[in-house]
Amino acid sequence: MMSIKQMSFLEKLRSVLPSELIVQDELVLSENSRDFGQLAVEPLQPIAVVFPTQVQQVQQVMRLATEFSIPVISRGAGTGVSGGVHVIGQAVILNLSKMNRIIEIRPDDEIAVVEPGVINQELNIAAAKYGLMYAPDPASYKMSTLGGNIATNAGGLRCAKYGVTRESVLSLDVVLADGRLIRVGKNTFKGVAGYDLTALFTGSEGTLGIVVRAVLRLRYLPVDERDLSLLFPTLEDAVHGVQIIAKATIQPAILELIDHATMQVLDEQYSTSLADAGGAMLLIRLDGYGAMREEEVIRYSFANHNVVVSVEGSSEATQLIEMRRTSRGDTKDDAYRTGEDVAIPKSKMVEYVRRLQKVAKQERVQMRLISHVGDGNLHPTFSVEPNDGSDPLDRLNRVVETSVRLALEMGGTITGEHGVGLIKKDWLPWEQSTEVLQIQKDIKSLLDPSGILNPGKAI
């Protein structure tokens, strides 16, 4: 049942926007009520989903939302995994996926100007015509929008070398809660005029404003790419291998750690036999003019280490990287399952995994691990069978909480790249002090005094 206020809001919205932009079809409402995050609580249905195609329309929605105090959740493809766009109260959805024009690519300036609904991969396809790439590559890059990437400050596989989303965002056009349009940042790689509001909006998960245009830094496509897989006897050996690569001053574009349990799942899915051949695996992509020499150094460094290195020039490692990109190995869909996203100082990697494995074992929870190990970002996945013993969800939750507490104990963070959203909100005070949380709430109040921008999320 809609309230009179909500009906008045919609009526006024219909008077200023083309009617086809405002959708109340049940299926669309349902699809737009959530992201890929696995929450215990079912999302509510939004009042309506608005699909603006122009900046002015976003401004109109925000003006009316302010006038009628209607919360607004902006979203793109909804590929986030932290429940950042889950509907938890009355809300209108601002779905920006139809604002999907690549406004301009300026190859000589190495920048692109885009609307928020452009799919990450589409920008990369367009940029490739000029020999350029947009570096941040979250696993969802084939589906996720750049607006969503900016809202979560998305990471990805190659960000150890090329930086996370924030490092590629130069300027943003932002519609504020009250409908005003501002431009922050600059069109150049460097610029220090005033406070860094661009970084403030990047990663703010739709709670400070609506990004309607972005100037993004592009980079030249690397001249060479060489993929390697390294099979180690144990996880400890693989982590030690990461240090060997670092000490050789090699900065891979991609450096992924795969644990034995994940190797077993990959074997099931792809009929490989990784798990028999080793206890842990590193997947490495080297790129640029140094790739060939770096490959030589890696092969030489591990020649006497009981490490199985993929055959030179074979496509095996490339296939494994693609398998890794598209899958966390979630095969059994009847299990309770949750994936985590902590980041920890790299030196603590082995200790973290071993202590966590011990707790998982005690609680009879299955644990697998993949990691952007080059920057200490870990994605453990936990699962229990619904019928296996008592309180399976409680046991699952205890292990998940342990994974977060251990990360904080070791000087890490609760979220390396997924964002806080709804799922991690209760953990934020474990990481940040009351004062720091209050400053963020105050900044939120400053930019969104009526609290209508994605309330209850991120901070």
Add this chain to the structure above:
Amino acid sequence: MMSIKQMSFLEKLRSVLPSELIVQDELVLSENSRDFGQLAVEPLQPIAVVFPTQVQQVQQVMRLATEFSIPVISRGAGTGVSGGVHVIGQAVILNLSKMNRIIEIRPDDEIAVVEPGVINQELNIAAAKYGLMYAPDPASYKMSTLGGNIATNAGGLRCAKYGVTRESVLSLDVVLADGRLIRVGKNTFKGVAGYDLTALFTGSEGTLGIVVRAVLRLRYLPVDERDLSLLFPTLEDAVHGVQIIAKATIQPAILELIDHATMQVLDEQYSTSLADAGGAMLLIRLDGYGAMREEEVIRYSFANHNVVVSVEGSSEATQLIEMRRTSRGDTKDDAYRTGEDVAIPKSKMVEYVRRLQKVAKQERVQMRLISHVGDGNLHPTFSVEPNDGSDPLDRLNRVVETSVRLALEMGGTITGEHGVGLIKKDWLPWEQSTEVLQIQKDIKSLLDPSGILNPGKAI
């Protein structure tokens, strides 16, 4: 003459701090009243200079400054060039140069934990023992403090490849205006918990809080370094050369453009004969495993371009890079002189320089140019002889203003790396809208409600 309020403040300060930390010696007051920025207005004398050695002492200063409403200017070595620490009203100086401990270097995590008074070069010397470096290298790196680098979000020569200061700052301990101590950020390369307060404090020029500890990202020292100098017939050719290098997907660690007027000054200073050999010069440092191949590609690319490339393996280019680092070629100290710091989209480089040269010529102002051309950051230097014609300072100022207006007209920024400070404050509204300026003022009010942190600067 000190006011009663100021005397009471000092008296109370003396009761809580060791007396030797509070200095009122005329010479020290004078030295601490300004930075390297060339301002028309002479700075005032501060009330006192406090040299804290511990975080608690900084907190005590801020508590009392809040109690007595005494403005506080925090500073390091004072090598800034925007007047960011110039004393323009009553103020106590918080000189952080004695908080200069490298608290910890964790080689396996590739991070350093430092106090704000550590000299940039000292961290690099300490990190080098582990094969690591701190990448941001402002020209002042032998003298400037990391706290000052953070306050201005300093750039440098190698930031096109390795990023500006912000990209190397992971976490900050900040003493707020009222003396509370907070910690923002994380110890890992990636982390998206809450808003990016670390980026907000970085580059805020002492107006939001006092940085008393920083966790900095280190990087492995590159395995190879190769320096090249390229002499081009004209400036246009040199800028075109930059595009050729970019299209070959080569990312130099250093890529500097030197114009003909600067080459003449270098010839005078170092008895070289650059100016006869070409019309503009690029200085290039290639590093890492790809350096050798990249050098080959550059040599091949320019083989038929009427370009004089330095002899392979010679130290000529390395010497030129050092000359560039330590000098803008300011020889004649009787001239009125000012240096600028705009950044523009790279494709506009030639147009910018030619239009600016034209105006400089009309106004009979000498102009030289060096540029971190890899990221579009230009440092034109303008000078006039005091006795050459009428209104020399007016003519100088008109050219400087033109340099800024042209940069903005071309989509650039008024400051690529020096910061706004005092000198560029009047220009900030040329670049940023009233709304954006107001948001920054509101954030400032939030964190510094009595406005005692470096008032009148940066925003």
